Amino acid sequence: MKPEIHPKYYPDAKVICACGRTFTVGSTMPELHVEICSNCHPFYTGKQKLLDTARRVERFEARAGKQTVAAAGRKGRKVKKERAAARKATKKPKLEREPGLSKPPAASS
Numbered sequence: 136m137k138p139e140i141h142p143k144y145y146p147d148a149k150v151i152c153a154c155g156r157t158f159t160v161g162s163t164m165p166e167l168h169v170e171i172c173s174n175c176h177p178f179y180t181g182k183q184k185l186l187d188t189a190r191r192v193e194r195f196e197a198r199a200g201k202q203t204v205a206a207a208g209r210k211g212r213k214v215k216k217e218r219a220a221a222r223k224a225t226k227k228p229k230l231e232r233e234p235g236l237s238k239p240p241a242a243s244s
């Protein structure tokens with residue numbers, strides 16, 4: 136090995152998992168803190184477990200809740216359509232035009 140380019144190697148670095156398990160590995164860091172290990176990972180335990188270390192689920196639920204509140208205040212397509220139909224019904228009818236005439240007759244000058 137070339138001298139003075141390699142970091143210090145700790146053959147028995149302590150690994151501390153969030154679940155509480157500790158074990159040793161070889162590392163350039165004397166102590167490692169991990170979020171998950173083979174003792175608590177769902178792949179090894181066979182159990183479904185939600186890992187929310189960055190509070191992502193919580194944040195998503197907050198965002199989804201906000202959307203639901205906004206959607207509750209909004210009016211649906213059906214309501215809008217009904218209102219448009221009602222407005223159309225109350226509107227005074229247009230003057231009848233001859234069926235063949237595409238353009239309205241020019242204003243008299």
Ligand SMILES: [Zn+2]
Nearest residue numbers: 152154172175
């Ligand atoms: Zn663990």
